[in-house]
Every structure is written in C-alpha cells, then in structure tokens.
Amino acid sequence: MIPPLIVETALNKGIGVIAITDHNASANIEAVQKAARGTELVVLPGMELQTSEEVHVLCLFDELDQIRAFQQMVDASSPALPNNIEFFGEQFVVDDTGDFLRREERLLLTSSGLTIRRAWEQVTDLGGLLIPAHVNRKANGLIQTLGFVPEDTPIEILEISIHITPQAAVAAYPQIQGYPLIQNGDAHFLEDILGLNHLTLESVTVAEVRSAILGLEGRSHAIQS
Amino acid sequence: MTLAQIANALGLALLTQEQDLTQITPSAGYTSDMLSCVMSGAPQKSLWITLQAHVNIVAVAALLELSAVIITEGAAVDAATIAKANEKNVILFSTPLSTFEVAGRLWELGLRAG
Numbered sequence: 001m002i003p004p005l006i007v008e009t010a011l012n013k014g015i016g017v018i019a020i021t022d023h024n025a026s027a028n029i030e031a032v033q034k035a036a037r038g039t040e041l042v043v044l045p046g047m048e049l050q051t052s053e054e055v056h057v058l059c060l061f062d063e064l065d066q067i068r069a070f071q072q073m074v075d076a077s078s079p080a081l082p083n084n085i086e087f088f089g090e091q092f093v094v095d096d097t098g099d100f101l102r103r104e105e106r107l108l109l110t111s112s113g114l115t116i117r118r119a120w121e122q123v124t125d126l127g128g129l130l131i132p133a134h135v136n137r138k139a140n141g142l143i144q145t146l147g148f149v150p151e152d153t154p155i156e157i158l159e160i161s162i163h164i165t166p167q168a169a170v171a172a173y174p175q176i177q178g179y180p181l182i183q184n185g186d187a188h189f190l191e192d193i194l195g196l197n198h199l200t201l202e203s204v205t206v207a208e209v210r211s212a213i214l215g216l217e218g219r220s221h222a223i224q225s
Numbered sequence: 226m227t228l229a230q231i232a233n234a235l236g237l238a239l240l241t242q243e244q245d246l247t248q249i250t251p252s253a254g255y256t257s258d259m260l261s262c263v264m265s266g267a268p269q270k271s272l273w274i275t276l277q278a279h280v281n282i283v284a285v286a287a288l289l290e291l292s293a294v295i296i297t298e299g300a301a302v303d304a305a306t307i308a309k310a311n312e313k314n315v316i317l318f319s320t321p322l323s324t325f326e327v328a329g330r331l332w333e334l335g336l337r338a339g
Contacts, residue, residue: 053279054258115279115303146281147260152305 002098003028003035005190010041015195017204019060021046024074024108026067027093033064034096042204048133049074051116056133056140058159058184059123060206066126073122077113080106116146117153129206134161134186135176136169148175157213159184162194166223180213183223198222226250226335228293228316231272235330237295237318240302241310249316251292253339254331256324260285267291268339274327280306287313297324 010018018041020029026047033043045067046060061067082105083091091104114122116132123130132142132149135158142149142158149155158179160169166181185194200220201208212219229246232239239246251272257263258277263285267273272292275282278300286294293316296302302319310317320327 053277144259144261145277146279147264147285148281150279150281151284152280 001187001190003032003094003096004098006032006193007036007039007041007043009190009193010195011039013193013195015193016040017042017044017199017209018193019044019046019058021048021058021060022108023048024050024078024110024112025091025104026071027104029067030064031094031096031098044204044206047071047074049114049119050111050140051119052077052111052113053116053145054111054140055116055142055145057116057119057142058131058133059119059128060131060209061123061126061128062206066128070122070126070128074112074114075106078106079110079113081110083107083109116142116150120153120155127206129157129210130155131157131159131182133159133184135159136164136173137161143173143175149179156180156210157182161186162196165225180215180221181223182213182221196224198224228272231331231334231336232318234334235295235320235322235327237320240296240307240317240319241315244316246316249292251336254328254336255339256328258324264288271339272331272336274324274331276300276324278302278306280309282306283309283313283315283317286310286315292316293318295320295327297322297327 020032029045036043045064049057049059088109093101095101120130135142138144158176159182170177183196185192187193199212201212212221227247228249253268253271255267255271256274258275267289270290270292274295276297278296295318299321
C-alpha cells in the first residue's frame with residue numbers, strides 16, 4: 001500500500017488515528033507519518049510481532065525511537081533467513097510518496113525468538129502497549145495457539161478478527177470473557193481500512209488508547225457494529 | 226509400555242523432578258502444537274508430543290491428566306515452565322528429535338493413537 005493512499009483512504013473514512021503494524025517490521029512507518037503531515041490523521045508506530053510460540057501480537061508505540069529500539073530486539077532474536085521473493089513476495093521499503101527505497105532482504109514471515117512473555121516485558125518497558133491480535137483466528141491466534149491467555153503475562157486487552165462479532169467471540173471462546181476487546185480491519189489492502197473503533201481520548205497517545213479501551217478515567221471505547 | 230521404557234528407548238531427557246517412571250503407562254500417543262486442538266483432541270492419560278514449549282502446555286497436560294509431554298527439536302523450555310510442571314506434577318521430557326521421528330518410533334514400540 002502506498003503511503004499517500006493509506007492517508008487519503010483513512011481520511012475519507014473519517015478516521016483520526018491509524019497504526020502501521022507490519023509483520024515483524026517497521027521500516028515503512030516513517031513514510032506514512034510523513035505522508036500524513038499537514039493532515040488531521042495521526043499515524044502511530046507499531047508492529048504485528050510473531051512470537052516464538054507463533055502468536056501474533058500488536059505492539060503499539062508513540063514514537064519512532066521506541067519502535068526502532070523494539071525492532072532491534074526483534075531482529076536480534078530472529079533467524080537471519082533471506083526472503084525468497086518467488087514464494088513470499090516482495091518486501092519493499094518506500095518513501096512518503098510511495099517510491100521504492102530498498103528491499104527488506106531478510107525474511108519477515110518467520111517467528112521472532114521473543115516469547116509472548118518477553119515481548120510483553122520489552123514493549124511495556126519501552127512504554128508501549130501489547131495486544132494479542134485476532135485471538136480467535138486459527139492461524140497465529142492466541143486462543144488457538146496457546147489455548148488461553150497465559151497467566152504469567154499481564155495482558156489487558158485482546159483483539160478479535162472482523163469475521164466474528166464480540167458476542168460470538170465470547171460465546172465461542174469463554175476463556176476471553178472479561179477482557180476488553182477491540183476489533184481491527186487488519187488492513188492489508190486499502191479497502192480493508194475500516195475504522196471500527198470509536199475511542200474517546202484527551203490526546204492521541206498509546207497510554208490514552210489503553211485508558212479508553214479499559215474504560216478508565218472517563219475515557220471510553222466502542223466497536224462500531 | 227511404561228514411560229521408563231519409552232524414555233530409555235528414545236533417549237529422552239527428563240526435565241522435571243525424578244519420579245518412578247516404571248509405574249506410568251501412557252494410554253495412547255497424540256501430537257499437535259496448537260493447544261486448542263490438544264485440549265479437545267488428546268486422549269486422557271496419553272503421551273503428547275509437541276515442539277510448543279510455552280508454560281500453557283503444563284496447564285493443558287494437567288487438565289487432561291496426560292502421562293507426559295515430549296518437547297521436540299530441542300525447543301528451549303524456560304525454568305518457569307519446568308517449575309510449574311513440578312508444581313502440577315506434570316512430566317516433561319526433551320529431545321532433539323523431530324515430532325515425526327518421535328511419533329514414528331513410539332508407533333514402532335507399539336503405542337497407538339487411542
């Protein structure tokens with residue numbers, strides 16, 4: 001997806017905040033942030049990390065410095081396999097106009113060496129927010145992969161895929177009852193950009209997003225049905 | 226066939242506390258790395274082969290009263306997982322062998338799917 005088109009699509013849908021969360025990668029975040037300059041859209045840096053247990057977790061941050069530090073930890077723990085374009089497709093890094101800068105040579109599709117517990121510690125230490133992604137999904141969902149939310153990891157929020165309603169998710173997976181849920185488009189294409197989460201925030205920070213999803217201090221969150 | 230015979234035949238390393246493995250006879254064998262599948266599919270008191278080493282395997286093994294868990298491909302098992310297993314009296318083995326090879330050898334030894 002080309003950065004200016006991501007920004008344009010989000011703005012056209014009335015979206016105020018997006019997060020760029022590529023799989024084990026963060027090299028394209030800055031381009032989207034630059035493309036959003038001068039607009040109302042806030043672009044948070046993030047990552048969809050694949051943990052060593054093959055669980056996908058969203059990692060959200062406020063600043064590029066935080067995601068860069070986290071990326072170093074992810075890279076240091078990950079196998080250095082080259083990408084095979086024929087099988088796995090291109091891994092382009094682009095500038096804010098969408099022009100080619102370079103190819104990411106390392107295969108991003110693998111699991112990192114970070115366990116979900118370690119990832120939670122690293123993200124939290126850096127001031128970020130970790131939310132297990134599409135927990136109901138057969139592939140790489142927390143519930144399918146690990147059965148239930150691990151007791152040793154203080155996870156507060158879960159994300160469900162768009163293929164299920166929150167009510168149906170809780171009915172199908174009673175082990176997620178009581179967790180505040182968010183639901184994202186997991187947009188891989190422009191048409192997947194949906195803007196499903198309505199958040200009441202004082203300012204756009206990851207801490208505010210967390211407070212809103214948890215319903216703390218007058219902040220609130222609702223999923224558009 | 227007892228766990229002692231299996232551990233000996235496959236050269237499994239016992240990760241958890243010493244106990245009398247000659248008294249435990251697995252009912253069957255089972256393999257999956259997805260814990261939701263294990264919870265619904267593994268026969269009670271069976272021997273579970275997996276390369277998933279997350280601490281949640283202990284809870285699943287305890288829930289189904291599994292005979293033991295064989296963690297394959299030398300997957301790193303952290304101390305917290307072993308401590309939890311000892312607390313719940315779950316037996317964990319480690320092996321550098323692949324899941325395929327462990328399952329094949331257990332089948333040869335006479336263990337079945339249950």
